[in-house]
Amino acid sequence: MSLHHVILGGSGVVGRETAAALRAADQNVTVVRRSPDPESGPGAPVVSADLRDLDDAIRAVRGAEVVYLVLGLPYRLAVWRRDWPRVVENVIAAAKVEGAHLVYFDNVYAYGKVDGPMTEDSPIRPSSRKGEIRAALLQQLEVGHERGLELTVARSADFYGPGASTSAFNSMALDPVARGKEPTWLIDATLPHSMTYTPDIGAALAILGTDDRARGKVWHIPTAPALTGEEYLTLATGGGLRHRTISLGTMRLGAPFVAVAREALELSYQNSRPYVFDSSRFESTFSMAATPYEVGIVRALEESRRVASATG
Template sequence: MQTILGSGGAIGTPLAKELKAYTDKIRLVARKPVQVNGDDELMTADLTQSADVDRAVAGSEVVYLTVGLEYNIKIWRRDWPVIMQHVIDACLKHNARLVFLDNVYMYADTEIPHMTEHSTIAPPSKKGQVRAALHYTILQAIQQKGLQALIARSADFYGPAVKNGMLAITVEGEYKKGKKAYWQIDVNKVHTFTYTPDAAKGTAILGNTPDAFGQVWHLPTSAEKLTGKEFIEKVAAAMQVQPRYYILSRFMMGLMGLFIPIVREIKEMSYQYDRDYVFDSSKFEKRFNFKPTTYSAGIAARVRS
């Protein structure tokens, strides 16, 4: 049995499909789980409740924690530590291996121009501090309690069915409304995006590779170095619209954040757009001989979906 905690969404759904290559027993766990393969075991659970997590993990060989919480620092501070501890406790009790899907918020801002699995952890943001604490919680459980776990990190998402990714919201979403796209801070800086089908396939590979555990892995991501302007142009071309855009400055974020909660939440992460943002997945690519999807192919697939 392989179990996805926080099934559905940008990674949970394609991950469920990828796991069919490894097992015919897949359990999807969420507040409202939805069938993916047709024969998945569905289980309703609240991951902030230890009894629910214990029940969800019982009988599992591998557990994938892919849950996405509301993008709100208060909720992250309240729920993430609780969820992580429940999952670790349940995995230890039931002798299950844990795969945690993570982001890059915990890295120091000086590492953003070239992020690797060895980048310094010194987050400049409140959300990054939460993610760093989760990282250390897992490492401590590995070192002191014998937990079998790995951390799989991704850059910003894009791809089919991605609703909350920056490209989906600020570029494609705006063009669909007949509006100009927008980009944070500096459109001439390089930015990396991870294609969700690649991330799902990579997560499944890691979860089914015993010697991958005990490590941090960057999920497969194109090494192409495109600027924000080039991404806007590629999306516009795929959608057959003019590549019109404007820049969302920190000053504008401050004003908009007074009325729009999500803008207030993303402002502290804007440092990821005032410099090059390069996510290096060469460790994974070399280990598994994996070639990530190109941006042209990924954007075309996203627009068709």
């Protein structure tokens, strides 16, 4: 049965992959972006809306049966503190007006420092300021759920994939390799570190929005067994390029001068201890296997090379 799906944050890679998966399943899709850019890919109409405005949020989800909140905000603490609570409050209100099922795409920041694999049952114990914000958003959503919001939560590990411009692995490893430069890993390349492939995120979110077994629960999106940073970089380079590691000390030295390093520093624990993400519950329930890294990295690298060739 075809439903009306509205994707909030359709200009990002997760929004694009979700729209593609839903269209492939013959679902009715509307993409919502802040900018009026009409280029959303074939078959999906575009709505321009600022989700920080309640009226815009209500207008954006009008007629929706399933709403996906996959929005990405600028990676700055001040922006997150200011905008995320308002966006989530407005989306909750808009979804309730329509009686729509909200599928919320989350990261793992709210788990904080976890000993052992992260699972859907891992406690919410943030150990960073961004993690505290994500935990507070979960509380907002839970209150909305208690007041009648139909809610499903999906989480992924750090992601990578074709055109994933906000992915650390894409920007630090795949894009440099595509230009013949050495790739980089953060802090400790000998530790296991899970990564989720973005087409798998889109496929999984489409399942969560269309399969009644998913509703009202938390799910970890299918993610292949973790490799080490060295193993990822070997796959990316074919063993033919040297790679380097940026130490924690170097990050600390650069933080006062480099905004990205400053914003990422509080989450450095994710690269200085094992970061292992368990998605077995989703995989066994919905019979979906994660894309192997040997396949996903090749496809993502092909796209990075295409972009590098096109841009000179």
